[in-house]
Amino acid sequence: MTLAYHCLHEGERPKECVHCGRCLAACPLFSATNLEELAPRAKFQLARALESGAGGLSAGQVTELASRCLSCGRCEKACPEGLCAPDLIARLRSASPGWQALVWKNWIGRAGLLWPAGGMLAKLVPQALEKALTRVLPAPLDERAGLALHALRAMRAKSPVRPWLRVRRFDPCGKGTKAVLFAGCTAEHARPEWTRTAERLLRGAEYDLAPAPDFGCCGCTLGHAGCKAEQRAAQERNLAAWRAAGRPLLATFCATCRCGLRSYASVDLGWEPFEAEAWMKAVQPLSSLIGETEFSVIEEAAPARVHYHRPCHGAGGGQDEDLLRRMAGQRIGRASRDVCCGLGGVLQVAAPELGARVAADAWNFFAALPGEQVLTGCSGCVLQLASTRPEGVDVGHWLDAVARN
Amino acid sequence: MLTPAQKKFLASLFPGEAASFDEAACFVHGSDASRLPGMPWGVVRPTSAEQVAELLAWAQRERVPLLPRGRATGVAGAAVAANGGLVVSLLRMNRILEISPGDFLARCEPGVITADLQKACAAKGRFYPPDPGSVGISTIGGNIATCAGGMRAVKYGVTRDWVLGLTAVLPGGAVVRTGGRCHKDVAGLDLTRLLVGSEGTLGIVVEATLRLIPLPEASASLLAGFADMGALMRAAQAVFGGGLLPTAMEFFDQGTLRALSLTAESVPWPSGTAAALLLRLDGSAGAVAAELGKLDALLTPCAPTFRELAPDPAAEERLWELRRLVSPALYKLGPDKLADDLAVPRGVIAEAVAAFTAIGERRGVTVVCFGHLGDGNVHTDVMYDAADPRQNEAAHAAKDEILAAALGLGGTITGEHGVGLAKLPHLPGQIGAAERGLMRRLKAAFDPLGVMNPGKAY
Numbered sequence A: 001m002t003l004a005y006h007c008l009h010e011g012e013r014p015k016e017c018v019h020c021g022r023c024l025a026a027c028p029l030f031s032a033t034n035l036e037e038l039a040p041r042a043k044f045q046l047a048r049a050l051e052s053g054a055g056g057l058s059a060g061q062v063t064e065l066a067s068r069c070l071s072c073g074r075c076e077k078a079c080p081e082g083l084c085a086p087d088l089i090a091r092l093r094s095a096s097p098g099w100q101a102l103v104w105k106n107w108i109g110r111a112g113l114l115w116p117a118g119g120m121l122a123k124l125v126p127q128a129l130e131k132a133l134t135r136v137l138p139a140p141l142d143e144r145a146g147l148a149l150h151a152l153r154a155m156r157a158k159s160p161v162r163p164w165l166r167v168r169r170f171d172p173c174g175k176g177t178k179a180v181l182f183a184g185c186t187a188e189h190a191r192p193e194w195t196r197t198a199e200r201l202l203r204g205a206e207y208d209l210a211p212a213p214d215f216g217c218c219g220c221t222l223g224h225a226g227c228k229a230e231q232r233a234a235q236e237r238n239l240a241a242w243r244a245a246g247r248p249l250l251a252t253f254c255a256t257c258r259c260g261l262r263s264y265a266s267v268d269l270g271w272e273p274f275e276a277e278a279w280m281k282a283v284q285p286l287s288s289l290i291g292e293t294e295f296s297v298i299e300e301a302a303p304a305r306v307h308y309h310r311p312c313h314g315a316g317g318g319q320d321e322d323l324l325r326r327m328a329g330q331r332i333g334r335a336s337r338d339v340c341c342g343l344g345g346v347l348q349v350a351a352p353e354l355g356a357r358v359a360a361d362a363w364n365f366f367a368a369l370p371g372e373q374v375l376t377g378c379s380g381c382v383l384q385l386a387s388t389r390p391e392g393v394d395v396g397h398w399l400d401a402v403a404r405n
Numbered sequence B: 001m002l003t004p005a006q007k008k009f010l011a012s013l014f015p016g017e018a019a020s021f022d023e024a025a026c027f028v029h030g031s032d033a034s035r036l037p038g039m040p041w042g043v044v045r046p047t048s049a050e051q052v053a054e055l056l057a058w059a060q061r062e063r064v065p066l067l068p069r070g071r072a073t074g075v076a077g078a079a080v081a082a083n084g085g086l087v088v089s090l091l092r093m094n095r096i097l098e099i100s101p102g103d104f105l106a107r108c109e110p111g112v113i114t115a116d117l118q119k120a121c122a123a124k125g126r127f128y129p130p131d132p133g134s135v136g137i138s139t140i141g142g143n144i145a146t147c148a149g150g151m152r153a154v155k156y157g158v159t160r161d162w163v164l165g166l167t168a169v170l171p172g173g174a175v176v177r178t179g180g181r182c183h184k185d186v187a188g189l190d191l192t193r194l195l196v197g198s199e200g201t202l203g204i205v206v207e208a209t210l211r212l213i214p215l216p217e218a219s220a221s222l223l224a225g226f227a228d229m230g231a232l233m234r235a236a237q238a239v240f241g242g243g244l245l246p247t248a249m250e251f252f253d254q255g256t257l258r259a260l261s262l263t264a265e266s267v268p269w270p271s272g273t274a275a276a277l278l279l280r281l282d283g284s285a286g287a288v289a290a291e292l293g294k295l296d297a298l299l300t301p302c303a304p305t306f307r308e309l310a311p312d313p314a315a316e317e318r319l320w321e322l323r324r325l326v327s328p329a330l331y332k333l334g335p336d337k338l339a340d341d342l343a344v345p346r347g348v349i350a351e352a353v354a355a356f357t358a359i360g361e362r363r364g365v366t367v368v369c370f371g372h373l374g375d376g377n378v379h380t381d382v383m384y385d386a387a388d389p390r391q392n393e394a395a396h397a398a399k400d401e402i403l404a405a406a407l408g409l410g411g412t413i414t415g416e417h418g419v420g421l422a423k424l425p426h427l428p429g430q431i432g433a434a435e436r437g438l439m440r441r442l443k444a445a446f447d448p449l450g451v452m453n454p455g456k457a458y
């Protein structure tokens, strides 16, 4: 069996790892542990060994070790060959569905919902989920299950961030353009208030906001978990819904969803001529759509300082940061550029303690004090940072900070 | 193979994830950037010199071969576990211990990434110049053990010129301290220089004292293209002839330019450019501005196809990132590489490059030349497809001929990467039996039972 583990967007010959080591410097998992076997280079080396039979390694061994990855995508940006570890791992997983992928499928199957929505499930039936988890995870992994559950619980309650920003004046830059909102799983199931705030902002900026079409999960996390068929189904469903809605502007407020949606363009989904380009143009971050809309700070509710966490996914989250800087003014503290929150999809189930070590690096960077906030623009990052936050520091989406007026 | 008792000892000296015997983890630690295969018996990750001393006492007692390892960016296979052994990963000994602006020195552990040390020094107005292409991804320990060179060698020399002292642990567990904090020191034999470049065959470096100089106030770079290598060589001579000593003088031949244009997001040269020269100057702001003008004036009569001046750090970074990209980018020209870092006397570089390129053409494989023009260190890589028997044979024949041609011109088979495993068969062509015998006797004085990185380097 040959594993095509490369993002083969072009060219004929699959690219190969040349062992140069550039990716080690980029990988947050390696930085947090100094374990070479967790670095991207190791993942490609292992996959290659599996293919060639070198080292006599088994598929199980390789998949288990190579799968320890946050799916942050930083290695792909650093690699001169353009190799992408999450792609490799997804293929390894779908080629040999080991226990991690099984857990994932079970989880999704049982919940009828998707990963970020697990928090919702934990709220409704915590014991049921706890049981479900301990049943699928081998016994010595109780502690891991505990950490994973902790992450879920972090999403249960209402957002701890009290609104401290109010729109003072809308920029009518929407000019009646037709738009729809892609809310994503977390907002849909656990944080409906994000959707409501986003809708208000878009209407205020004078977009012609149509009711949300029949969108489902973006499919990004499913793909990383190796559930290729399910990912494909999600992509097809969303594309059909967008077409049915008349191919409107598609506003997103989660960087991971946006990254997942944008990746459709490089998948053969039966695009019509120039339709993939139109799709790329349509998928836009909410923060870039509200123009020069002005905000005022509600002094009594505002934190002493607010830090911005830039998600790994998406086009870098630059627009969210710009907006937050504009909104928060002097209150802005540190803005991360290259620290990862450590969430990492399936890793949260397989080895949440690794994610927690990466998160510790992120918290060192923010050096946030009690009473301060960390805001971001990705549901996954909110989840992970909320479950690892130091006492007294609140974590939320920037939408949490915007009041109803 | 390690016995259960040996594993038990190691697991107690290196608790938890500090020791690993898992096959997959071992496999990952078996190779390096040479891509030669290897399968060690285990990996340990010390965090202190005391642990290393205990390990080396044990390894000598038990006759277990040790393979020190930094980031494994070495390209000669010096870190490859070709015959098993225990890998000692130094990545967790990564503390900067001291930066003394007054004594003009830094002390650090071996696992520090070289660029991180440079940044920390710069914050105190001090400069550690050695800058291999891998400066952001390789360790001080690895740089010392290979005596890494780099772009700035023209003006500042190589790693050995910047090491004042070392603390190393020898087989048996003895801790030796060589050199010290003095910038001049001639007491006794120069053990520091012996350890530098020893490719992990004498002992494990656990601490280094490095020489610093004041951070130059400014630097500027210039990239110029030429229609052929002849024009480029004339331009290089014009620069030195004009009395300038650039910090760095790198060149790219036609194949290198092609590989870069296939890899980088964008490249600055116009079509018709078959060779390029990348230069850097540093010093006080006034001097750099004046020298940049002079450099430009010296190059203009040499008919460049384009010139790009980079007067500020951001613009410079764009040019130098291209240089750092060369080594991996070359794989765009062929999936396999036979890499050589030959050096020849500086006066015969033009002749050498012409000879190497001609060998490639005659043999029908791609030979690219690039690198440190200013100090005579010409990277010469044969790019080929090992799966094709004809190319495979031709590539190896070309490599042998290239090495012979370099030696014929009074050169060396390795200017900075080291001998490791890859170059070992070629060493007798350069160094005589008497000298190699002396090297082995020196090794025996450090490592009588041969546990340190056996079968490598000399």
Ligand SMILES: Cc1cc2nc3c(=O)[nH]c(=O)nc-3n(C[C@H](O)[C@H](O)[C@H](O)COP(=O)(O)OP(=O)(O)OC[C@H]3O[C@@H](n4cnc5c(N)ncnc54)[C@H](O)[C@@H]3O)c2cc1C
Residues within 6 Å of the ligand: A019, A020, A021, B032, B033, B067, B068, B069, B070, B071, B072, B073, B074, B075, B078, B079, B090, B110, B131, B132, B133, B134, B137, B138, B139, B140, B141, B142, B143, B144, B145, B146, B147, B148, B149, B150, B151, B199, B200, B201, B203, B204, B205, B206, B324, B327, B328, B416, B417, B453
């Ligand atoms: C993209 C790229 C560009 C490069 N550019 C250059 C360049 O311009 N100039 C240049 O000289 N090299 C270059 N190299 C080669 C390589 O980066 C250097 O040889 C570097 O010094 C190796 O450092 P490392 O930490 O990766 O060491 P490793 O590869 O892990 O080890 C190299 C050798 O050092 C030994 N060693 C490591 N640590 C210790 C220690 N603490 N004590 C004793 N022995 C030890 C190992 O046993 C081995 O023999 C490049 C490599 C790449 C991939």
Ligand code: SF4
Residues within 6 Å of the ligand: A026, A027, A028, A029, A030, A038, A039, A040, A068, A069, A070, A071, A072, A073, A074, A075, A076, A085, A086
């Ligand atoms: S995706 Fe992120 S965590 Fe995974 S290997 Fe790449 S850099 Fe490391």
Ligand code: SF4
Residues within 6 Å of the ligand: A016, A017, A018, A019, A020, A021, A022, A023, A024, A040, A041, A044, A078, A079, A080, A081, A082, A083
């Ligand atoms: S950067 Fe790419 S080619 Fe280099 S070691 Fe990492 S995966 Fe391999």
